[in-house]
Amino acid sequence: MLIKKGAEACLFLEDWQSRKVIMKRRLPKKYRLPEIDEKIRTNRTIRESQLLHYAKEAGVPTPTIFMVDLADSNIIMEFIEGEQLKQVLPASTPEKRRHLNRRIGEFIGSLHNNEIVHGDLTTSNIIFTSRNKLIFIDFGLGEKTTDLELRGVDLHLMKRAFQSTHSRIAEECFNDVLEGYIKAVGDNPAKNVLEKIDEIERRGRYVSERRKTKNDKEVLNNNSFIHA
Amino acid sequence: MGGIHPREAARHHAKVAGDTISRAFQEAGIKPKDATIIAFSQGPGLGPCLRAGATAARTLSTYLNIPLVGVNHCVAHIEIGKLVTDAKDPITLYVSGGNSIVSAFDAGRYRIFGETLDIAIGNSIDVFAREAGLHQQKGLPFGAIVERLAKEGKELVHLPYSVKGMDLSFSGLLTAVVRLLKNGKHSLEDLCYSLQETAFSMLTEVTERALAHTEKKEVLLTGGVGANKRLQAMLATIADEHESRFCVVPKQYALDNGAMIAWAGILAYKQGITTPVEESFVRLKWRLEDVKALWVEP
Numbered sequence: 001m002l003i004k005k006g007a008e009a010c011l012f013l014e015d016w017q018s019r020k021v022i023m024k025r026r027l028p029k030k031y032r033l034p035e036i037d038e039k040i041r042t043n044r045t046i047r048e049s050q051l052l053h054y055a056k057e058a059g060v061p062t063p064t065i066f067m068v069d070l071a072d073s074n075i076i077m078e079f080i081e082g083e084q085l086k087q088v089l090p091a092s093t094p095e096k097r098r099h100l101n102r103r104i105g106e107f108i109g110s111l112h113n114n115e116i117v118h119g120d121l122t123t124s125n126i127i128f129t130s131r132n133k134l135i136f137i138d139f140g141l142g143e144k145t146t147d148l149e150l151r152g153v154d155l156h157l158m159k160r161a162f163q164s165t166h167s168r169i170a171e172e173c174f175n176d177v178l179e180g181y182i183k184a185v186g187d188n189p190a191k192n193v194l195e196k197i198d199e200i201e202r203r204g205r206y207v208s209e210r211r212k213t214k215n216d217k218e219v220l221n222n223n224s225f226i227h228a
Numbered sequence: 229m230g231g232i233h234p235r236e237a238a239r240h241h242a243k244v245a246g247d248t249i250s251r252a253f254q255e256a257g258i259k260p261k262d263a264t265i266i267a268f269s270q271g272p273g274l275g276p277c278l279r280a281g282a283t284a285a286r287t288l289s290t291y292l293n294i295p296l297v298g299v300n301h302c303v304a305h306i307e308i309g310k311l312v313t314d315a316k317d318p319i320t321l322y323v324s325g326g327n328s329i330v331s332a333f334d335a336g337r338y339r340i341f342g343e344t345l346d347i348a349i350g351n352s353i354d355v356f357a358r359e360a361g362l363h364q365q366k367g368l369p370f371g372a373i374v375e376r377l378a379k380e381g382k383e384l385v386h387l388p389y390s391v392k393g394m395d396l397s398f399s400g401l402l403t404a405v406v407r408l409l410k411n412g413k414h415s416l417e418d419l420c421y422s423l424q425e426t427a428f429s430m431l432t433e434v435t436e437r438a439l440a441h442t443e444k445k446e447v448l449l450t451g452g453v454g455a456n457k458r459l460q461a462m463l464a465t466i467a468d469e470h471e472s473r474f475c476v477v478p479k480q481y482a483l484d485n486g487a488m489i490a491w492a493g494i495l496a497y498k499q500g501i502t503t504p505v506e507e508s509f510v511r512l513k514w515r516l517e518d519v520k521a522l523w524v525e526p
């Protein structure tokens with residue numbers, strides 16, 4: 001039974017060997033060339049299945065994987081019964097929110113301590129179960145890396161997810177996540193990541209920081225002036 | 229368009245400001261005393277250029293004794309796009325030399341769902357083209373030349389495809405494609421083709437994610453890179469799949485233009501928003517999300 005049509009994948013809830021499982025199938029995208037499309041779907045399926053594994057080993061709860069079918073870009077994994085963090089946060093008391101967010105920060109810290117970046121941290125990609133556990137899903141954009149930039153991006157994405165979906169409580173949520181994160185990775189490593197987040201956010205993503213070539217002697221025609 | 233020194237551009241702005249303004253009045257068929265407000269681009273952008281514009285605007289507003297309205301450049305792109313395509317509440321992909329932004333209206337503001345984490349798509353194309361020794365001319369920007377060459381490309385060369393959440397990174401892609409160019413093993417046509425296919429797939433992917441997330445019913449494409457037919461086709465595909473209407477802003481209003489600043493100024497002014505002279509300093513990194521879009525109906 002189709003339970004969700006995400007932007008990337010279709011999720012089916014199925015009975016498989018007498019358990020309830022989720023089948024996550026990455027469907028071909030018509031807008032991309034088949035060569036690009038196949039490569040992306042295969043890569044992400046591999047990454048996701050590996051990282052779900054690594055994360056679990058790092059002490060971060062994730063669904064157990066039962067089967068991976070690369071030909072079909074299909075992962076069969078444990079069905080997690082619960083609600084998305086997106087639904088839980090606004091409905092929680094400030095105390096519970098604070099507790100959850102600190103826990104999330106600690107988990108993100110554990111991922112980073114174990115050289116994993118998630119790559120798509122949002123409040124839809126964390127499930128809160130009926131037994132009060134937090135489970136991380138959707139590692140398809142993740143990486144095994146120690147790159148500081150990517151750690152910064154990870155937290156920056158989390159912050160943006162709070163801002164765009166829970167603008168009223170965004171600041172408090174993110175501060176609590178940071179508190180947990182600092183606790184998990186330690187003051188100094190955390191400081192480096194925090195500086196990176198600042199840098200990412202300050203970065204002139206606008207006109208001011210265009211990359212240029214070395215011998216830049218462009219003809220100054222009218223056209224370029226008007227749009228400069 | 230990259231590569232122009234901001235100071236030179238500003239000098240040019242200052243030099244042509246007077247003529248441009250009087251020509252605008254002429255073409256519009258009105259007299260300066262008929263104007264109600266002076267709207268100007270207050271940011272984001274290059275300091276010297278913005279300052280040249282702001283100075284001209286302050287002069288006019290003081291001289292005519294009418295209010296100033298400082299406009300956010302990105303807001304202006306979106307608003308003029310909505311006006312000319314009759315879009316009501318779109319997901320906007322704004323792609324130019326300096327910007328690559330996926331945005332939609334939510335809770336009083338245009339929110340940024342995704343954007344580049346390093347350089348803009350137009351800038352990437354321009355740097356590549358310049359490295360390849362291409363020359364742009366008036367009416368034929370680098371992006372259009374690369375588009376033409378890409379049509380002759382046959383073989384896809386795999387390049388880094390970098391999507392992070394709904395954000396993008398083009399710098400790894402650019403470095404890789406320039407390196408391939410220098411080692412000379414692939415034709416320029418194939419590289420243009422591969423650059424376009426990879427970069428535009430990334431842009432389309434994040435736009436689709438935002439579309440799925442927000443369930444908006446329109447997709448609006450604007451900015452100079454939006455002129456690209458291949459990018460248009462990709463976006464049309466996802467719009468269609470999500471039963472949304474696809475709107476492309478015509479070039480005249482998709483590139484930087486004065487009309488968009490005027491229009492965004494009018495929208496703000498009708499809500500009683502004006503900019504006192506002492507607050508009319510330019511804002512180089514003014515974020516789209518920092519603007520309260522009071523004129524948009526929720």
Ligand SMILES: Nc1ncnc2c1ncn2[C@@H]1O[C@H](COP(=O)(O)OP(=O)(O)OP(=O)(O)O)[C@@H](O)[C@H]1O
Nearest residue numbers: 004006007008009011022063078079080124137138
């Ligand atoms: N193992 C699971 N158990 C229960 N629910 C799940 C599981 N995996 C995914 N889901 C549900 O399906 C939704 C989409 O899953 P996922 O994020 O993996 O797909 P996606 O296509 O990458 O989504 P998107 O790109 O839209 O974020 C999740 O937000 C969650 O609600």
Ligand SMILES: Nc1ncnc2c1ncn2[C@@H]1O[C@H](COP(=O)(O)OP(=O)(O)OP(=O)(O)O)[C@@H](O)[C@H]1O
Nearest residue numbers: 227324325326327350369371372451452453456483
């Ligand atoms: N057909 C095309 N395909 C791809 N790119 C194109 C095409 N035509 C123009 N471009 C690119 O569009 C960019 C210029 O667009 P525009 O004038 O909107 O940008 P800008 O002056 O940098 O503005 P902004 O300040 O909004 O960033 C250049 O990078 C140019 O190469």
